[in-house]
Amino acid sequence: MAAPGQPHRASYDAIVIGAGIQGSFAAYHLVQRLRNTLLLEQFVLPHSRGSSHGQSRITRSAYPQAHYARMMPDSFRLWQRLEAEAGTKLYRRTGLVLLGPAGEPELEGCRRGMGPGDVLDAATLARRFPGLRPHTGEVALWDGSGGVLLADPGAVVTVTTSAGVYRAPRLVITAGSWTSTVVAPLGLRLPLQPLRIDVCYWREKEAGSHGAGAPTPCFMVKGLPWAPHGIYGLPALEYPGLVKVCYHYGSPTDPEERDRVPPDAPRPHVTLLSSFISRYLPGLEPQPAVLETCLYTNTPDGDFILDRHPKYSNIVIGAGFSGHGFKLAPVVGQLLCELSLGEEPSHSMAPFAISRFPGVLQAAL
Numbered sequence: 001m002a003a004p005g006q007p008h009r010a011s012y013d014a015i016v017i018g019a020g021i022q023g024s025f026a027a028y029h030l031v032q033r034l035r036n037t038l039l040l041e042q043f044v045l046p047h048s049r050g051s052s053h054g055q056s057r058i059t060r061s062a063y064p065q066a067h068y069a070r071m072m073p074d075s076f077r078l079w080q081r082l083e084a085e086a087g088t089k090l091y092r093r094t095g096l097v098l099l100g101p102a103g104e105p106e107l108e109g110c111r112r113g114m115g116p117g118d119v120l121d122a123a124t125l126a127r128r129f130p131g132l133r134p135h136t137g138e139v140a141l142w143d144g145s146g147g148v149l150l151a152d153p154g155a156v157v158t159v160t161t162s163a164g165v166y167r168a169p170r171l172v173i174t175a176g177s178w179t180s181t182v183v184a185p186l187g188l189r190l191p192l193q194p195l196r197i198d199v200c201y202w203r204e205k206e207a208g209s210h211g212a213g214a215p216t217p218c219f220m221v222k223g224l225p226w227a228p229h230g231i232y233g234l235p236a237l238e239y240p241g242l243v244k245v246c247y248h249y250g251s252p253t254d255p256e257e258r259d260r261v262p263p264d265a266p267r268p269h270v271t272l273l274s275s276f277i278s279r280y281l282p283g284l285e286p287q288p289a290v291l292e293t294c295l296y297t298n299t300p301d302g303d304f305i306l307d308r309h310p311k312y313s314n315i316v317i318g319a320g321f322s323g324h325g326f327k328l329a330p331v332v333g334q335l336l337c338e339l340s341l342g343e344e345p346s347h348s349m350a351p352f353a354i355s356r357f358p359g360v361l362q363a364a365l
Contacts, residue, residue: 012038012168014340015159017182021326022318023174025333026340028082030172033341038166040159042178056150056234056244058218059327060096062143064109065303067351071331074346078330079149089150094235096146097125097132097219102139104223106230111141118142129217131283146218148234149327153314153342170340172316177255177295179319186309187362190354192320193298195250196258198269201242201290205283208241216243221280231276242289245281247273248323255295267291296323299357306335306352310361316340317354 012035016027019041027039059076063069076091083090097120100107111119120140125132134140157171175182177194216235224231229249236243247269270288278286299305299320309315316339318332325332331347338345354360 009036010164010166011156012036012166014038014170014172015040015157015166015168016172016174017159018174018176018178020174020176021329022321022332022336023172025329026172026174026318026336027333029334029337030340033337035341038168040161040166056148056238057326058096058146058220058232058234059091059149060143060146060218060220062096062098062110062114062141062146064106065351067348068328069113071328071347074334075328075331076145078334082330091147091149092237093145093147095217096143097129097217098141098143098222099132099134099138099219100222100224101137106222107139107141110143114141114143118144131216131281132219133280133282135279148218148237157314170314170316172318172336172340174318174336176319177297179297179317183309183317186315187311188309188317188354189360189362190305190317190319191300191357191360192305194253194255194258195296195298195323196253196261197246197250197294197296197323198267198273199244199246199292199294200270200273200288201239201244201292202277202281202284202286203289204236204241204243205285221276224276227272227276231273233281239290243281243284245273245277245284250296253295258293258295296321298322301356304332304352305354306332306339306349307354308339310354314340 014030014035015038016023017040019039027037030037061072079091098107098110118141120142122134125134125140153169156167156169159166173182180190180192183190219233221231231247233245274286277284297320299322302322304321305317305319307317316336318336335345
């Protein structure tokens, strides 16, 4: 599990398993607190086997769930701090359009935290963003902060890897779609479902119409009966002339088998997206020019797992980010660090408790 180059010590203050965005931020916060920290990863970095690869993610303030909305200001602040420390730009502010049928519950949840000027009528939407074509009965909300992210001490824990054996009084597990496998020997059966997601890029019919120089926001569309999990899009930033539009759901998969899907296997979500492109984004070609895959790891309720092991309090688990965790990674890492050090968490942990899922504690092997 260790990255190339075996560490020169065997004991640490903390060990983090999984060097995706959540584990990396957990390690970052632990190091900020002057804890000697070992970050373990099973694949050579950078890699495209998990959920943290790719060059862009949507960020936003608008959230229908109040607990995430309360976390986002801290997340923006921590992303900005990391930008300053790293001396590189990590956030491009484009604004975000949320689109869907009037009365759709998630849109209404977002609308409650927004001002009257954040509701766009059809004429305003068409004038500001001519490439996006809404339909009768749909409403649009504007989140001006939206944009693109350029992606208790206890007994000593022993972690055995192919590169060596390491010990620490505390362990953080952020192993993405492999979390269920990692925690099973610890007597946990977490209800995590890995999904293989089709990540699609669509070519502009007119070059430059949806790119960095065009008035193109990020967008999210909710409440379409034929796309119940929602559709999201980002401007043409990663590949020139190619707009990223994806369905917020995928096909159940084993993370070890994700790349073994036959090339001619049916891809119903790509077909769904082609229909959406034709109806809502007529300035794009209706067939994807580039098709990639990534992994979501979903919980039954779509909320994260951020908690101590119910039996071993020096083991902390972060999992089930359900395709919307990247933007919150600075705060998630901070919370995992606080849990690991026995500090009072900076946000309520009630929505993220393992105990909300009955029957997860099994007999340890």
